[in-house]
Amino acid sequence: MRALPVGRHALLLEVDNADRAEALHAELLRRRAAGTLPTVREIVPAARTVLLDGLADPAALAADVPRWRIPPLSAEAGERIEIAVRYDGPDLAEVAGLWQVPVERVPEIIGGVAFRVAFCGFAPGFGYLTGLPARYHLARRATPRTAVPVGSLGLAGEYAGVYPRSSPGGWQLVGSTDAVLWDAAREPAALFAPGVRVHFVQEGR
16 A cells, blocks of 8 residues: 655555455545544545545554555445336447347346445546446447436446436446436435445336
8 A cells, every 4th residue: 555645634545456445445434433543524535546635644644554454345334225227228239249148138237236336526426336247347438429318327347337417428328217316405415425335226127
C-alpha cells in the first residue's frame, strides 16, 4: 500500500487491485465507526485508491497505515438491494454472442452474480459494480451512443452499472430498470453507495 499526500489535509491510499481497494474502504469505515480512525471528513473509494479528506495530521496516518492488517471483504458485508430488470437492451443479442450463450441465459448469468458497488462517479448516482467473472468481461462499444436512456443496465470491462439519467455512454446495454438511482429530494439521494451489494432480478420472475 502507498500513502500519498494530497494537499495539506488529505491522504490518498493506493493498493494493487480493486478487491484490495474495496477491503480497505470497508476497513476504514469499520475503524471510523469504532473510533480508532483519526477524524476525517470524507472517505472516497475509487478503482485502486481510497481518498481521506479533512485529516488534521495526514503524515501521522500515512506512517501508521502500512502496518495495518486489512482483512478480505466478507461476501455478506454491506446492505443488500434488489433491482428489477427488463432484459430489453439493444446490445442483449450481441452480448449473448460474445458470451457464447443463448440470449435467455444472459438474465440468469447476471442474476447469479453477487455484485457490489465498488465506487461511484461519472454521474450523480452512478455506481461501478464489481463481481462479474472475468470470462464475462466485455469491451466498451467501439462507437459510444450519444444518448443512453435513463435506467439502462450496461456492462463494460469488469463493471456493471445503471445509468441514473440519460447521457452519452459506450457501455453494452442489456436491460433497463425503473429503479430511481438518484433523487435529490430523497435522503440519501443516491440509491447506490460504496459497499452496497446489488442483486439484479429479472422482472416478472
